[in-house]
Amino acid sequence: MEFIIVGGGRVGLRTARVLAEEDHGVTVVEPNASALEELSNAPFDVVEGDGSHEVVLEEAGVAEADALGALSGDLNVNFVTCMIGKAHGCRTVMRIDEDYREGIYKQYASEVDEVIHPERLGAIAAKNALIGGNIRAVADIAQSLQVVELEVTNDSPTRGYTLSEIALPADSRLLAFGKEEGAMALPDPDASLELGDRLVVLADFDALDDVRRIIVGSAADTLANASTGGS
Amino acid sequence: MVVAYVLVKANTGEADRLKRSIAELEGIDRVSIVAGDVDLIAKLSVDSPAEVKEIAADAIQGIDGVESTQTYIAME
Numbered sequence: 001m002e003f004i005i006v007g008g009g010r011v012g013l014r015t016a017r018v019l020a021e022e023d024h025g026v027t028v029v030e031p032n033a034s035a036l037e038e039l040s041n042a043p044f045d046v047v048e049g050d051g052s053h054e055v056v057l058e059e060a061g062v063a064e065a066d067a068l069g070a071l072s073g074d075l076n077v078n079f080v081t082c083m084i085g086k087a088h089g090c091r092t093v094m095r096i097d098e099d100y101r102e103g104i105y106k107q108y109a110s111e112v113d114e115v116i117h118p119e120r121l122g123a124i125a126a127k128n129a130l131i132g133g134n135i136r137a138v139a140d141i142a143q144s145l146q147v148v149e150l151e152v153t154n155d156s157p158t159r160g161y162t163l164s165e166i167a168l169p170a171d172s173r174l175l176a177f178g179k180e181e182g183a184m185a186l187p188d189p190d191a192s193l194e195l196g197d198r199l200v201v202l203a204d205f206d207a208l209d210d211v212r213r214i215i216v217g218s219a220a221d222t223l224a225n226a227s228t229g230g231s
Numbered sequence: 232m233v234v235a236y237v238l239v240k241a242n243t244g245e246a247d248r249l250k251r252s253i254a255e256l257e258g259i260d261r262v263s264i265v266a267g268d269v270d271l272i273a274k275l276s277v278d279s280p281a282e283v284k285e286i287a288a289d290a291i292q293g294i295d296g297v298e299s300t301q302t303y304i305a306m307e
Contacts, residue, residue, distance in 0.1 A: 035291030079266035101270070108264055141246065 002065045004029060004090070006051030006081045007072030007189035009094060011118050015069055020044045027060045047107055052080035057088075065093040075101075081111065087110040103143055134216050144205045147175065152197045154219025169210040172203035232276055234305040239271040243296035246270060252294045258286050269301070279306065305306045 003110045008030030026044035029039030033048035049056035068085035070078035082092040138147040178184040258277040287302040
């Protein structure tokens with residue numbers, strides 16, 4: 001596929017490198033390109049200029065691009081870039097700088113297909129690392145909806161029960177189940193919960209604490225608040 | 232007649248609610264939710280500069296979810 005990345009900062013360059021390593025065509029647009037040493041022998045094309053100018057994006061190949069990542073640190077540039085990209089038929093991804101704006105852009109910015117907030121993604125990874133192995137956030141589906149993977153511990157009140165016997169909170173659904181050594185699969189209602197088994201649950205943030213208590217057990221309580229700060 | 236533009240930065244995703252609350256204030260002509268590093272821009276027309284301050288500094292800033300405002304008074 002062909003991609004344009006606007007913004008040659010840390011987020012833009014890393015994204016460009018990952019795409020280039022997977023053999024996609026990538027062009028990075030950056031106003032200070034000639035001043036940036038990292039760009040001198042990069043494995044992708046570089047266009048020097050302001051990504052919010054249509055002529056610059058045309059030079060970068062917006063007409064042929066499949067998708068455009070507006071990943072600069074400037075929200076105004078990013079939004080205008082997405083408007084131009086959308087007009088040229090690209091899928092558009094916009095970087096935002098603050099959490100609360102995610103909902104606003106999703107609701108109002110029809111030119112933007114997807115919104116990303118790098119600091120939030122970093123926070124999810126850091127949170128998972130800090131909390132350790134029992135609970136892992138897999139994805140934020142919506143502002144208050146998260147997919148989490150939980151591991152059955154010695155403290156799990158439901159250890160020994162079968163999946164069909166477990167009553168999860170109303171605002172949550174069991175999506176997948178895996179035995180300690182086995183692969184994840186669709187949940188078999190007759191499977192029993194044993195130490196080390198893993199469950200993937202879709203849950204509202206408000207229900208996460210209860211889900212955690214039911215699957216992981218009381219030892220997780222003290223960590224519960226730290227892990228629901230995603231909204 | 233004094234015309235002013237108030238740039239509003241929010242700290243909540245409830246842009247709709249903020250827009251409604253600002254639009255209800257006396258003297259506000261129009262409010263738009265905007266893309267960029269502020270979240271809403273309100274245009275107001277009032278009789279005196281003192282009223283600009285009342286609306287921008289007191290009324291708008293008093294709305295829950297408003298982080299900060301910047302006010303620009305039109306010169307023509």
